[in-house]
Amino acid sequence: MAESVYKVIELVGTSTESWEKAAAAAVERAAQSLRDLRVAEVVEMDLVIEEGKVTTYRTKLKLSFKFESGE
Secondary structure, three states, rough: OOOOOOEEEEEEEEEOOHHHHHHHHHHHHHHHOOEEEEEEEEEEEEEEEEEEEOOOOOOEEEEEEEEEOOO
């Protein structure tokens, strides 16, 4: 069995509805240009507040995917 290498990147997804939808938005967008997504780890969640009301949920993820050489 060949050994594998994975790259980890950080992404921030946003949603006006929930942290879960913010996380899903980040993963779904990453899936459009990256292959073999493996694990997403939530590292931070925060909110944008405007005029005393929550307007945006933000979820920061560490996302790993299989690293392939250009060979």
